[in-house]
Amino acid sequence: MESKAKQHPLGARRKGLQSHVAFFDADHDGIIWPVDTYKGMREIGFNIFIALLAMVIIHIGFSWPTFGTLFPDPFFRIRVSNIHGALHGSDTGSFTQTGDLDERRFDYVFALYTAPPHTHLTFEEGVRMLHGNRNVLDLFGWFAAACDWGATYLLLWPADGRVAKQDVHDIIDGSMFAKLAQKNSNSNNVKNANTNTKHTPQSNKNVNGNGKSVPTQSKEKGKSQL
Secondary structure, three states: OOOOOOOOOOOOEEEEHHHHHHHHOOOOOOEEOHHHHHHHHHHOOOOHHHHHHHHHHHHHHHHHHHHOOOOOOOOOOEEHHHHHHHOOOOOOOOEOOOOEEEHHHHHHHHHHHOOOOOOEEEHHHHHHHHHHOOOOOOHHHHHHHHHHHHHHHHHHOOOOOEEEHHHHHHHHHOHHHHHHHHHHHHHHHHHHHHHHHHOOOOOOEEEOOOOOEEEOOOHHHHHHOO
């Protein structure tokens, strides 16, 4: 799947909603199974509980609108080509109804709820954004939008409490997920290497009077010298 959408006639889009979820379609067959979502969530850094919770919420909420069948899919799968059907109310409107990312809308909303120079978003500003985007009686939209922002902040977890605009953008267009997965993979490799080093058997050595280590003589050699 291409990471970039075709250029919109009005120049409003660059990447679409399909790019946002492409990371979770690991085998690129256009179908995201619940287990794909779980594995993807684990790879980008969420613990088992949050990964399971996200899997349940996402696939129960978005399988039927995206799978394109009259009746709900019994396996709760999500079809990537219909992912625009998962768009919900009370969001920022950064995605159009056809699933295209509207860069100008993203910039506008970010500037509207952040303090100058509009390069970062605090948790409190994100909450104000949620309140500002609420639609009347849209309970599901409120819940989904809150989950989106909470997951984004928890995933990035900025040390200074401010999420960079570019990081938010990379979450929206999906490019951040591969970066986080690679970062976590490298971290796990380092941990495994350190663990293996700690458990590597060391050769037995004695220390002489000068503080220098010398090899330990075998018992057989010692007996032969008696």
